[in-house]
Structure formats: structure tokens, C-alpha cells
Amino acid sequence: MKLKPVMLFIAGFVVYLLLTLTVLMFYKDDPEQMSWQHRENFNAKVISRYQLTAAHTQDDITNRLGGPDITQAVKIDGEIYQLFFYRTHRKLPDGITTEDECTALLFINRQLVAIGDTAVAQYQQHASHGNS
Numbered sequence: 001m002k003l004k005p006v007m008l009f010i011a012g013f014v015v016y017l018l019l020t021l022t023v024l025m026f027y028k029d030d031p032e033q034m035s036w037q038h039r040e041n042f043n044a045k046v047i048s049r050y051q052l053t054a055a056h057t058q059d060d061i062t063n064r065l066g067g068p069d070i071t072q073a074v075k076i077d078g079e080i081y082q083l084f085f086y087r088t089h090r091k092l093p094d095g096i097t098t099e100d101e102c103t104a105l106l107f108i109n110r111q112l113v114a115i116g117d118t119a120v121a122q123y124q125q126h127a128s129h130g131n132s
Helices: 003-026 036-049 058-065 117-130
Strands: 070-076 079-087 102-108 111-115
Touching: 036 058, 036 079, 036 102, 058 079, 058 111, 070 117, 079 117, 102 117, 111 117
Parallel strands: none
Antiparallel strands: 070 079, 079 102, 102 111
16 A cells, blocks of 8 residues: 555656656747846856857857847958847946947858957957958
């Protein structure tokens, strides 16, 4: 008779485990539904995992992170340079997102080529040469 409660507990635990694994494997994070604190942490975590040695397209990144907080773009000699800023760390609680609260991602022809300060420097270099 004591075996029945143990079996029920094990069956319940297995069902719980299967449901948890299903959610973890098939539930996609939606940055648009996150609070700003969770979104900052999410952005920082995802961006820190990007390696420039792998091919990352602009579509892949916007599908994962959502739209950028700030965007700059310029077309030079047929190449499109886009600088996306995703907020990853808040400095002032003023409700305004500024570039210094973000991590930059540089895309050339929709391919990720630089991250962070390097992305900003490369974009500024290309943009200033293209406009002169």
C-alpha cells in the first residue's frame, strides 16, 4: 500500500520535468514583452555570446533581440553601413536611452562585422570618409 503514494509522486515529478523541458526547449524569449531591466540583461547576455568568426546576419540578430534602441546608417560606394545600439546598461534613470548606455553592433551589407566601441569607431571612420 505504501508503494502507491511513491509511484504517484514519481509520476507527478516526471510530468513536471517533461513540461519544464518542453517550455525550455520551445519557448522563445520575446524582448518586446520584457521589462526594461530584463531586456537590458537579455541584450547584454545575448550580445556577449556573439563571435565575429561566425556569420551573423542582421535579420538573425533582430529576430533574437528585437529592434534596436538607436540606429544610424549610411550608404558608401554601394555598401550599406548600419550601426545598431541595444541598451545593455542604464546610467541615468531619466527614461531616455543614450548611446553610452548601449552596446553597438555594426553591419556592413546586413552582416555583423564589429561589436562595441570597435563598431562605433569603424562606422565613424567609414561615415566620415564617405561624406568627404
